[in-house]
Amino acid sequence: MKKIGFLSFGHWANHPAYKTRTASDTLLQSIELAVAAESIGLDGAYFRVHHFASQLASPFPLLSAIGAKTSKIEIGTGVIDMRYENPLYMVEDAGAADLIAGGRLQLGVSRGSPEQVIDGWRYFGYEPAAGETDADMGRRKALEFLDKLKGVGFAQPNPRPMFPNPPGLLRLEPYAAGLRERIWWGAATNATAIWAAENGMYLQSSTLKMDESGKPFHVQQAEQIRLYKNAWKEAGHQRAPRVSVSRSIFPLLNDQDRIYFGQDSKSADKIGYLESDQRAIFGRSYAGEPDQLIKELAQDEAIQEADTLLLTIPNTLGVEYNIHILSGMLQHVAPGLGWR
Structure with missing residues (x-):
């Protein structure tokens, strides 16, 4: 069995x-869409977060x-950019949304x-601290959030105080039990996937990865996932990754x-560059008759390694x-792939 969700x-x-x-x-x-997806048996409703764009930005009102x-579907993000976040305020927002959802974030x-x-x-x-890059700042904020x-x-x-306090130091409220164990890290490199495992975060790997070997996208992504799983085991976490x-x-x-999609039936991986000289590989799209898709997806090593598949959807089509x-x-x- 494999969990299947959508990513909008x-x-x-x-x-x-x-x-739209x-x-x-x-x-x-x-x-x-999330309500309808739950009704047909989908496992997850996930949303991208982008700022300064005609796209979804502040996720917690929507997730709430x-x-x-x-009542059943997992609700999530893929991903929140921690460079933009106040980790403490985010703890409060996330806690409230998780309690409303009954622990499904x-x-x-x-x-x-x-x-x-x-x-x-x-x-x-927000500004990086002395000696930090913006990526360092994002990881630092993520650790504070955790x-x-x-x-x-x-x-x-x-x-x-205005109201009586419980004894001892105070925590942020509302507290959502178990949410700490349901945080995922979006990793584009092998190193950050290992870092996520060491810090007890689940792994989200998208259709983009830094090209670290020149191999096909799904092979590189599968290698990243195996490195993550090994690091998780070595870290000694008591729950499954x-x-x-x-x-x-x-x-x-x-x-x-x-x-709409027939032209994508012969899609292939693509190479591009991010942030000047960083070479990235973008995974192919799949489009075809069901029997064709079953054969092609069975050869995708990364999908086989993952427990959850997020289907990116064209939300503008309604x-x-x-x-x-x-x-x-x-x-x-x-x-046909044994997922259902």
Whole structure:
């Protein structure tokens, strides 16, 4: 069995072909999509977080609304850019959202990816400390977030408070038990995947990875996952590790599917550059008849290594069509791979 969820980038634009013309459209349809996805048996509803763009940004109001409308589906992010975050305030937001959802949050965090503006986190009032890079700052904030999620008191109480305090140092409230064990790290390199394992975070590996060997994307990603699992074992964590990979997969079941995605049926990995000279490899998309997809996906080493598959969806095409895509995967592809 493999958990299957969707990952939405939450785009909107005033485009005649889009079902999401405004931010309100995207937010409300995201809730509707998560509810519908739960009803067809999907395991997860995950959302990208981008700032300064016509895409989803502040995740916790959305996650809370979905948590209140659903009862079983995992709800998460992929990923929150920690360079933009106040870790303590985020503990409070995340705790409230997790309690509303009944302990179903699966939060993906990371040091972030290239953004719409230069050093956007500076506009949020954050600067790397002396000797730090912005990536260092993101990892430092992530560790502080993890630490405060433990619910251990650290703040000196006021001797004359407005309301009586419990004894000892105070923790942040509301405290969500178990959330510390449901934090994922979005890793684009082998080294950061190992770092995530050492710090007890689950692993999110997307359709982009730094090219560290020149091998095909799925092979490099599978190697990254195995390094992560080995590091997790060596760290001695008492719970089992979890790993998700993201893929764009489109079963071609009708003429509309073929119009939208038929041109992707011979997709291949792509090479590009991030942040000047960093060579990155982008994983291929999959599109085809169900029998063809089953054969191709069975050869994807990274999917085989992961326990969770996040299907990236074209949210701009609306709830009904995206449920059609997701249902097609569950009904026509997943059983042939032993996932259902």
